[in-house]
Amino acid sequence: MGILFGQCDPSSSVEADSCSRPICRICGRVLTRKLIADVGNSTCSHDIYFCDSCKVGVIAPFPSEEALTRLYSAGSYRMAAGRRFNAAVEFFIRLSRMLRKRRIEKYAVPGAILDIGCGRGLFLDVMQRGGWKVTGYEYDPETAANLSALQGFPVLSGDFALLELPDESFDVITLSHVLEHVPDPSLMIAESRRLLRKGGLLVVATPNILSLQGRMGGRSWFHLDVPYHIHHFSREGLIRLLEGNGFAVKKVRDLDMEHNPFGWLQTLLNLSGVEHNLLYISLMNPTLRGRAFFRKKKKGLILSLALLPLYVPLAIILALVESLLRLGGTVEVHATKQDSVTHDKVNIP
Ligand SMILES: [Zn+2]
Known part of the structure; x- marks a missing residue:
């Protein structure tokens, strides 16, 4: 959630030209269905188009690479260190990271974990104390360097697809409220698959735009967070993306007490x-x-x-x-790496 920081800059968007049409970054289709219009304010407004094939929304105009870099530079999106919220909220956040560790350990014994978009490293700190070998990733090099110096564990940075890490480097990869910020989510999931060992665990959490709160809230929905969220997943869209990239979904959590209430x-x-x-x-x-x-x-x-x-x-x-109806405001999916990528059957739990 980055509402306090950074400025969106529609003039630098790659699709600011009125002739260009929004396209789905996952399947390449031209999109015509506008799900939500005029999100933002008069100086910075976006529409959200929806791909009925992928079940994922995307903002239009789509931000340029330069605009995204500016949005996530150190001190713009988040502070590299220190408390982000007041003390009571910070305690609740730490507790939720401990519960996330417990959920992961239902499927994996302590090994090597990569947290993509590791933020202030709170989750990796909890994992490291529990015997895990931890590695973080943050897009901005300055944020990553500050965090690594503070926490003492490696934090990678730069273009994720160009990191050139060896195949099967990790037992677990987590993407908690990260994929909605990424220009090419399919590439990030495919790269995560390459980096996971056979049978390794991928945990992905995103807001659910087709949730009850998403539908009722419309442009007032808290988790919309445009222009930081450039993709807007549905529960089905997230599952499809994972299964289409060679993962078997083990569990979908529709009730997240940290984000949904x-x-x-x-x-x-x-x-x-x-x-x-x-x-x-x-x-x-x-x-x-x-x-x-x-x-x-x-x-x-x-x-x-x-x-x-x-x-x-x-x-x-x-x-x-909404969670009983499988329409939770955010969803978290636990999935394991399959031996091969099959593009046919999609199983929605
Ligand atoms: Zn699509």
Whole structure:
């Protein structure tokens, strides 16, 4: 989630030309179905087109490589070190990383793990303490170098497809809320397959644009996060991508307590006319949101607080309901590497 940082720059987009048509970056089809129009604001607006074949959405105009590099440069998307949220939220995040470790260890014994888009390295820190040999990856070289110096484990950077790591280097690869940021998700999954040993585990989590909260929220949906999210997966689209690239899906999690209830809560507030994502921003570390934030946004924050007693239980109930319907706001898929890539049968659990 990068709403606080960076600027989108439609003028530098590769498809800013009105004659060019949005295309699916996975199958190459020209897209005509607009799922959500005018996401963003008057100076930075995108449409989301949907590929009915891949079941994945993509933003138009599509950002250029230069625009993406700018968006993710150090200090723009996230701080290299330090707390990102207030202390209570940070505790909850650490707990959720420990639970993620437990889920992985249902399918794999400690070995070599690569976390693509490792952020501040909290998850890899938990894994390392549990006996795993950890490696991180961050696109921006400065972010990666800062993180490696701070955490003491290797953090790779640069173009992922050009890293030239040996085949079958890892037992587990994780992509937690990363694939939606990537210009070529198919390439990243294929490269992950190459880097995994036979039978190795891939864990991918993304928002689900066809979730109940995604459909109800529309352009107000918290997890939409345009222009940072350039691809918008559905549950089916994510599974198809993995199975089409030689993975067997073992488990799909439709209830993620870290992301789904809050997705509802912030979406309900956004739909109620409170300034977009104000509650989320208020939970950030004061250095990131600005010292004068509470004074400037007093009215919106008071309205948010007044609505919380109603919206918090409602958000939890809605997150439970949508997960039972397999329409969770975010999904996490555990899949293992198959011996070969078959493009025929797709099995949706
Ligand atoms: Zn497609």
